[in-house]
Amino acid sequence: MSSRALRKLQREQEKEQQLDALRQGGPDEELEQEEESEAELLAPRKLNAFDILNQDNGAEEKDSDSVHSSEPNDAEPSSSVTKENAPPAGSSKAKGKTKGRNKRKGKKNKNDTPDTGSRAQRTVVAKTGSRLDDIDDIDIALKSLSVKSGQSTGDTQARQLEDDYQEMCRILSINTKYLNALNEMKRLFGNVVLEGENEGAGAPNAGRRRGRGPQQLDLGGALAGRNSPVSRGQGLAGLALRRNVFMLGKEEWPKATGGGLGMEVEHKDDLGTVTYRFVHNSAYQDVQTQFESCVESMDPQRMFQLLQFNPYHISALLQVSEIAKQQGDHSVSGDLLERALFSFGRSVHSSFSTALSEGKARLNFRRPENREFWLASWRYINNLGQRGTWRTTYEWAKLLLILDPERDPYSIRLILDQVALRGGQAEHFLSLTKRSSPHWITTWNMSANVQTSSALAEYKLKHPEAARSSLRNAITNFPWLFTRLFQELNVGHIPKAIWGKVARTDRERFESEIYVTRAKDLWNTPEAISFLVEVAESLDDARGGPLRDDPITLNEARHVLLSDVPSLIALLPRNFTTMQTSAADPLPPPDNEPSYSAVSPIIHRSLSATPVPLRQAGAENPPRIFTETERQAIREYRELLDFFAHIVELIGNEGALADRPARDHTTEDILAAIERSGVPLELVEQRGARMLELQQMLEALHESDADSGDDVEAPGRMETDETVG
Numbered sequence: 001m002s003s004r005a006l007r008k009l010q011r012e013q014e015k016e017q018q019l020d021a022l023r024q025g026g027p028d029e030e031l032e033q034e035e036e037s038e039a040e041l042l043a044p045r046k047l048n049a050f051d052i053l054n055q056d057n058g059a060e061e062k063d064s065d066s067v068h069s070s071e072p073n074d075a076e077p078s079s080s081v082t083k084e085n086a087p088p089a090g091s092s093k094a095k096g097k098t099k100g101r102n103k104r105k106g107k108k109n110k111n112d113t114p115d116t117g118s119r120a121q122r123t124v125v126a127k128t129g130s131r132l133d134d135i136d137d138i139d140i141a142l143k144s145l146s147v148k149s150g151q152s153t154g155d156t157q158a159r160q161l162e163d164d165y166q167e168m169c170r171i172l173s174i175n176t177k178y179l180n181a182l183n184e185m186k187r188l189f190g191n192v193v194l195e196g197e198n199e200g201a202g203a204p205n206a207g208r209r210r211g212r213g214p215q216q217l218d219l220g221g222a223l224a225g226r227n228s229p230v231s232r233g234q235g236l237a238g239l240a241l242r243r244n245v246f247m248l249g250k251e252e253w254p255k256a257t258g259g260g261l262g263m264e265v266e267h268k269d270d271l272g273t274v275t276y277r278f279v280h281n282s283a284y285q286d287v288q289t290q291f292e293s294c295v296e297s298m299d300p301q302r303m304f305q306l307l308q309f310n311p312y313h314i315s316a317l318l319q320v321s322e323i324a325k326q327q328g329d330h331s332v333s334g335d336l337l338e339r340a341l342f343s344f345g346r347s348v349h350s351s352f353s354t355a356l357s358e359g360k361a362r363l364n365f366r367r368p369e370n371r372e373f374w375l376a377s378w379r380y381i382n383n384l385g386q387r388g389t390w391r392t393t394y395e396w397a398k399l400l401l402i403l404d405p406e407r408d409p410y411s412i413r414l415i416l417d418q419v420a421l422r423g424g425q426a427e428h429f430l431s432l433t434k435r436s437s438p439h440w441i442t443t444w445n446m447s448a449n450v451q452t453s454s455a456l457a458e459y460k461l462k463h464p465e466a467a468r469s470s471l472r473n474a475i476t477n478f479p480w481l482f483t484r485l486f487q488e489l490n491v492g493h494i495p496k497a498i499w500g501k502v503a504r505t506d507r508e509r510f511e512s513e514i515y516v517t518r519a520k521d522l523w524n525t526p527e528a529i530s531f532l533v534e535v536a537e538s539l540d541d542a543r544g545g546p547l548r549d550d551p552i553t554l555n556e557a558r559h560v561l562l563s564d565v566p567s568l569i570a571l572l573p574r575n576f577t578t579m580q581t582s583a584a585d586p587l588p589p590p591d592n593e594p595s596y597s598a599v600s601p602i603i604h605r606s607l608s609a610t611p612v613p614l615r616q617a618g619a620e621n622p623p624r625i626f627t628e629t630e631r632q633a634i635r636e637y638r639e640l641l642d643f644f645a646h647i648v649e650l651i652g653n654e655g656a657l658a659d660r661p662a663r664d665h666t667t668e669d670i671l672a673a674i675e676r677s678g679v680p681l682e683l684v685e686q687r688g689a690r691m692l693e694l695q696q697m698l699e700a701l702h703e704s705d706a707d708s709g710d711d712v713e714a715p716g717r718m719e720t721d722e723t724v725g
Contacts (some may be wrong), residue, residue: 169359246345261286390423417453597635
């Protein structure tokens with residue numbers, strides 16, 4: 001039996017039970033029960049999905065019942081309309097319904113009197129109620145379909161966003177084979193590269209200067225494994241040379257551990273994206289304190305000695321690499337950068353390589369330990385560019401971008417297009433700008449360098465129509481950039497459409513200069529210049545796109561400072577160029593999240609404003625030795641001083657604060673400036689409260705020492721004096 005028949009049979013049984021109850025009551029009570037039953041029939045029923053499908057069949061059955069109820073019968077009682085729908089229990093659907101109807105008619109003819117007015121009225125009410133019931137069912141059905149349609153639209157949008165994100169991760173996935181520059185050099189120059197590597201590594205006197213008298217070691221030889229006091233003349237061998245996600249080891253490197261560097265999982269979301277973080281154990285933190293002391297001493301020999309005893313300490317490797325670069329020894333500088341990346345690769349989490357190959361590995365830039373990896377990778381990218389291994393450079397640039405694609409703390413988008421064109425990855429670059437998430441595509445297509453390089457990429461891929469269309473759009477939106485490009489290419493005749501066009505704002509001048517300075521040689525071929533002139537001549541006038549006057553961001557300023565191009569650094573606002581920074585951590589973010597307290601040269605210089613009184617000259621009593629808790633409090637206080645000094649520099653040139661002296665600044669002005677600077681107000685409040693607590697604690701400590709007659713050593717000199725001693 002179908003479900004519809006079962007429901008109909010159930011309704012008929014319920015009506016039969018109501019009739020039995022009416023028989024037991026009087027005539028008045030029967031009429032009241034009948035009216036209540038009719039009212040219940042007029043009430044809208046709960047929607048069932050099968051009611052809509054079976055609406056036509058139900059309508060035919062109702063019409064059939066209406067015909068039976070309207071037949072002329074003077075002896076039919078007033079309740080016949082209600083009774084004839086209820087068959088006796090236990091009968092079949094067809095026979096039971098007919099027999100029951102005839103039997104009930106006979107009984108009513110004997111006992112009841114006719115009432116034609118009430119019967120006609122009830123017939124009209126039954127028909128009207130049936131129509132109203134159908135209308136209510138249709139309305140409910142339409143509402144249900146509307147809700148389902150809304151839910152379906154929301155689900156579709158969510159699925160589309162998820163698909164876009166997965167596509168972006170797929171495009172930015174990293175192939176670790178292309179992270180090794182040796183593979184590209186073998187492809188470019190053949191196996192002669194391996195012969196040169198073996199000769200340099202196997203020479204017994206490599207790194208020694210020939211001549212009479214005692215032999216002296218250069219920097220590379222002094223830091224090699226055969227002269228390391230830690231490895232006792234032994235180098236890397238075996239498994240350590242092969243298994244590394246970032247860098248292959250070299251046999252001449254010292255045989256030593258990472259010194260306490262590790263990685264752990266910080267967060268994993270539903271889309272499979274995993275956020276990692278590098279961690280330092282207590283032994284590594286002690287070496288980090290020694291490193292800061294060496295930086296404070298400004299003695300390179302102390303730094304070299306520290307690196308000899310800690311050959312895989314990241315900060316020391318980066319610092320000595322920079323010293324070698326300044327001395328013109330780019331080979332040693334690149335070797336130390338590779339050793340730092342090798343140390344990072346040894347310490348990664350077991351799932352990091354898989355997440356990287358899927359494009360779903362992330363690092364939190366707010367943590368100083370993670371920022372060291374960004375810095376090492378960026379400097380290695382510049383070193384690879386000097387070698388001409390652009391395919392490897394492009395893979396490393398993608399790696400830095402995928403680690404934080406939303407914030408892009410090193411503004412990789414400013415160079416990714418040029419690196420892709422140099423490395424023969426024009427097609428991959430176009431797929432990145434066209435098939436990623438919509439938000440990302442919109443942000444990228446607003447950039448002058450992306451629009452201009454997209455046209456050149458289409459031209460290199462032999463897509464002339466698409467290349468011309470892209471170049472027309474770029475010239476129309478950024479005519480001042482092409483005016484500068486024509487000047488750098490020494491094109492004598494500048495087309496009329498862009499003649500005399502200059503940047504209107506500092507933002508437009510910054511974008512045009514940073515692109516032309518780096519990408520002019522990509523256009524400096526006869527074919528590219530001819531293509532450029534042809535498209536520019538076809539335009540009547542290039543008025544430029546919407547005015548862009550948004551300020552240069554902290555990420556862009558960090559990118560320019562690390563590029564070390566004086567003409568570009570001159571374009572930065574003074575609040576970035578005068579900001580306190582260090583070579584080990586250039587322009588840290590204002591929402592810094594240190595995992596532990598470490599002394600830094602910036603913090604030492606900021607101690608001039610500390611409220612803790614210094615030891616007076618000529619004091620007879622020696623300075624008291626601080627406990628570990630007191631040391632921790634002093635270090636945390638120094639970091640908070642540096643944080644608020646950084647905040648003051650960020651908002652110093654902001655709006656109302658720059659127009660009035662400091663004594664006239666109101667709380668509302670300062671809060672508004674903090675919000676415009678991008679620093680979370682909750683973070684400022686939290687750290688301000690903590691700084692007041694530490695200040696009160698240090699003042700109480702000084703008062704107790706003053707009562708006991710002891711002198712308090714200056715926190716700025718405490719670490720240096722004890723380390724030297």
